[in-house]
Amino acid sequence: MQKVTSEVEAGRAARSDLFVSVVAPVWNASQWVQTYIEEMSALLERHFKDFEIVLVDDHSSDGTVAVIERLQRSCRNLQLYCLARRVGMDSAFVIGMEHAIGDVVITMDAARDPIGTVTQLIDRYYAGQEIVYGLRAGRDGGGGRTVYRRLSKLFFRVYRGVTGEDVPPDLSSLRLLSRRVVNTFTENRDRYNLFPVIAAFTGIPYATLSYAGMERSGAPRQVDYFDSASRAIYLLLLSSKRPLRWMTAGSLVGAILSLAYAAYVVVLHLFRGNELAEGWASLSMQVAGLFFVLFLVLAVMSEYLIRVFVHTQNRPPYLITRETSSLVLARKAELNVSSARGAGGDVAVLESGETS
Amino acid sequence: MRLEGARAVVVGGGFYGACIAEHLGRRGAAVTIVEREPGLMARASYCNQARLHGGYHYPRSFGTAYRSRLNFPRFRREFSRAIVDDFVKIYAIARANSKVNARQFQTFCRNIGAPLKLAGDRHRKLFSRTHIEAVFEAEEFVFDAAVLAQMMTERLEQANVTTRLCCRVLEVARDANRGWRLALDDGSGMNADLVYNCTYSGINAIGGLPPTQHGIRHEVTEMALVELPAELAGLSVTVMDGPFFSFMPFPPRGLSTLSHVRYTPHASWSEAVDGVRDPYATLEQFEKDTRFGYMIRDARRFIPSIGEARYRDSLFEVKTVLLRNEFDDGRPILFETSPQYPGVYWVLGSKIDNIYDALSAVDEDLKQSSSAHQKSA
Numbered sequence: 001m002q003k004v005t006s007e008v009e010a011g012r013a014a015r016s017d018l019f020v021s022v023v024a025p026v027w028n029a030s031q032w033v034q035t036y037i038e039e040m041s042a043l044l045e046r047h048f049k050d051f052e053i054v055l056v057d058d059h060s061s062d063g064t065v066a067v068i069e070r071l072q073r074s075c076r077n078l079q080l081y082c083l084a085r086r087v088g089m090d091s092a093f094v095i096g097m098e099h100a101i102g103d104v105v106i107t108m109d110a111a112r113d114p115i116g117t118v119t120q121l122i123d124r125y126y127a128g129q130e131i132v133y134g135l136r137a138g139r140d141g142g143g144g145r146t147v148y149r150r151l152s153k154l155f156f157r158v159y160r161g162v163t164g165e166d167v168p169p170d171l172s173s174l175r176l177l178s179r180r181v182v183n184t185f186t187e188n189r190d191r192y193n194l195f196p197v198i199a200a201f202t203g204i205p206y207a208t209l210s211y212a213g214m215e216r217s218g219a220p221r222q223v224d225y226f227d228s229a230s231r232a233i234y235l236l237l238l239s240s241k242r243p244l245r246w247m248t249a250g251s252l253v254g255a256i257l258s259l260a261y262a263a264y265v266v267v268l269h270l271f272r273g274n275e276l277a278e279g280w281a282s283l284s285m286q287v288a289g290l291f292f293v294l295f296l297v298l299a300v301m302s303e304y305l306i307r308v309f310v311h312t313q314n315r316p317p318y319l320i321t322r323e324t325s326s327l328v329l330a331r332k333a334e335l336n337v338s339s340a341r342g343a344g345g346d347v348a349v350l351e352s353g354e355t356s
Numbered sequence: 357m358r359l360e361g362a363r364a365v366v367v368g369g370g371f372y373g374a375c376i377a378e379h380l381g382r383r384g385a386a387v388t389i390v391e392r393e394p395g396l397m398a399r400a401s402y403c404n405q406a407r408l409h410g411g412y413h414y415p416r417s418f419g420t421a422y423r424s425r426l427n428f429p430r431f432r433r434e435f436s437r438a439i440v441d442d443f444v445k446i447y448a449i450a451r452a453n454s455k456v457n458a459r460q461f462q463t464f465c466r467n468i469g470a471p472l473k474l475a476g477d478r479h480r481k482l483f484s485r486t487h488i489e490a491v492f493e494a495e496e497f498v499f500d501a502a503v504l505a506q507m508m509t510e511r512l513e514q515a516n517v518t519t520r521l522c523c524r525v526l527e528v529a530r531d532a533n534r535g536w537r538l539a540l541d542d543g544s545g546m547n548a549d550l551v552y553n554c555t556y557s558g559i560n561a562i563g564g565l566p567p568t569q570h571g572i573r574h575e576v577t578e579m580a581l582v583e584l585p586a587e588l589a590g591l592s593v594t595v596m597d598g599p600f601f602s603f604m605p606f607p608p609r610g611l612s613t614l615s616h617v618r619y620t621p622h623a624s625w626s627e628a629v630d631g632v633r634d635p636y637a638t639l640e641q642f643e644k645d646t647r648f649g650y651m652i653r654d655a656r657r658f659i660p661s662i663g664e665a666r667y668r669d670s671l672f673e674v675k676t677v678l679l680r681n682e683f684d685d686g687r688p689i690l691f692e693t694s695p696q697y698p699g700v701y702w703v704l705g706s707k708i709d710n711i712y713d714a715l716s717a718v719d720e721d722l723k724q725s726s727s728a729h730q731k732s733a
């Protein structure tokens with residue numbers, strides 16, 4: 001994976017045509033978002049002629065938006081979308097992706113994924129991969145996250161078995177998707193709950209990139225098991241019809257068994273009636289069995305009913321309260337000459353006298 | 357103030373300057389029009405989408421829209437030679453992030469009397485159903501700026517207006533005897549009783565004259581010139597109402613202009629805050645990197661065929677708006693006078709077909725100052 005092939009070299013020579021969008025949600029990130037933006041901007045300027053950095057502010061309350069908008073005056077191609085309510089990181093990723101306009105969309109956890117992975121992902125794209133999942137390895141800063149990661153890995157193994165959709169079990173939110181892949185899910189009405197797995201529905205083969213995570217925010221993210229469990233349920237139920245099929249099968253089996261048991265009771269009663277207590281045992285078993293099946297069915301139906309409820313309500317899933325773009329002030333013309341320009345290679349030549 | 361024998365100088369040879377100069381000339385004044393470029397209507401009057409507003413473009417400003425509709429028939433009659441109407445005009449309402457929805461747009465058009473009907477299948481199919489809520493066919497035309505400039509040149513000649521091209525007014529000062537003395541960049545000077553500052557972006561850049569009382573904001577804007585793919589030939593599309601785009605025929609080059617609300621402005625500054633008074637110098641030094649790549653990628657999400665459009669060129673120009681209309685659709689004409697500068701007028705108009713409102717303002721003011729003169733005499 002580290003070897004530079006001729007395909008990759010050819011890809012690099014044609015890079016000026018490739019438009020890259022880098023999408024990241026942010027929440028209460030005022031302490032570190034500036035570092036992220038500046039580093040990402042510098043890297044993208046160095047490698048790509050056209051790009052955009054898309055940030056989705058998940059209803060921050062610590063002035064993150066002000067920091068970003070201040071940076072928009074000096075960093076070009078920085079797009080910010082502010083949400084009216086907190087939607088959670090996975091949904092925010094999807095929102096960012098559907099607003100991104102790049103030929104290639106890279107999603108990343110701005111607090112925990114290193115900037116350098118962008119070029120590595122793009123290299124795999126040049127080699128012909130349309131989906132590249134990042135697999136985050138390395139220190140996770142504490143027992144909580146290790147347990148969480150193990151559970152997450154286990155969950156995705158189960159997920160693969162249950163739904164038949166192919167995702168690498170230890171995937172992170174760092175990934176690259178081609179424009180074609182992104183376009184396949186912009187019409188999916190459940191897309192906001194399906195971020196981890198949504199590229200898998202295309203069936204397009206994927207590549208992986210192992211990388212070491214880092215901690216830009218200085219503090220590991222809090223793990224919310226309830227929220228994770230809730231998202232896990234959505235993933236299982238909204239990815240595939242299989243759970244519902246099993247439910248149908250299970251209900252049928254339960255029904256057949258109940259029927260069979262009822263028949264058994266009748267037979268017993270006819271031939272051994274006087275040995276039994278006054279019908280108490282069979283009645284209890286029958287009732288218990290029936291209630292078991294009923295509750296199972298009710299649980300699943302309840303989840304689906306929730307979805308039906310949401311869809312018939314037709315509430316807008318999110319509202320953009322503000323959208324701002326970079327406008328570089330004319331009098332700060334010197335900032336148009338980015339620091340990376342003199343860095344050699346076949347970039348535009350600075351004419352003599354044209355200093356920053 | 358009677359106009360016979362009055363000397364008038366119009367600074368700026370854009371459409372507004374030329375029309376005002378002609379208007380004054382017909383009323384008997386001795387008019388000179390001064391323009392810095394080698395021809396009339398070479399700057400902002402040329403670098404725009406050439407839209408003859410039917411009112412559709414301002415669904416949130418009833419006033420602007422309504423006046424556009426009122427002015428349109430008159431403009432059409434008077435300048436019919438310069439009007440191009442052989443294309444289909446489509447207005448599409450975006451599904452997400454639009455400030456008006458389809459029903460509001462229809463109601464609005466009905467209220468201002470603008471013809472609007474649902475587009476047929478052939479045109480509807482061009483749009484993405486996820487991103488576009490409704491597709492309408494409207495009646496809107498464009499003007500050919502080159503033909504219009506030619507018409508104005510002829511009309512100025514007929515009105516006996518002296519035209520000074522490649523010429524800039526550097527300073528305006530009180531003349532010792534009466535009226536005003538204008539210093540030009542070739543060292544010469546001229547006298548005038550009436551001075552009309554119609555320089556658009558340069559309205560505050562003439563020496564000796566104070567800035568307008570209304571704050572103004574400048575933007576360096578880019579309009580891409582493209583060749584439409586065969587599937588979109590003869591079509592013009594505007595997506596409403598928000599950070600979207602529009603492409604319209606551009607007759608002087610035989611291409612189409614593509615403008616995007618988000619990517620057309622490259623830089624923006626307000627004179628009050630940033631203190632820059634000569635926007636033309638800023639534009640000249642500005643690094644003109646095209647953002648066509650951004651425009652086309654966003655546009656093709658709404659109308660996939662536009663992805664095949666071929667990029668030909670870009671028009672970079674300074675666009676100027678009043679600060680008070682920065683965030684709404686209003687585009688009133690600025691018409692300012694100052695008691696310390698009698699006879700000097702600051703005129704700034706943003707829409708070519710609103711010229712008649714400007715001419716009314718000119719007449720109204722002359723009438724008032726004439727009666728004021730009589731009173732004080």
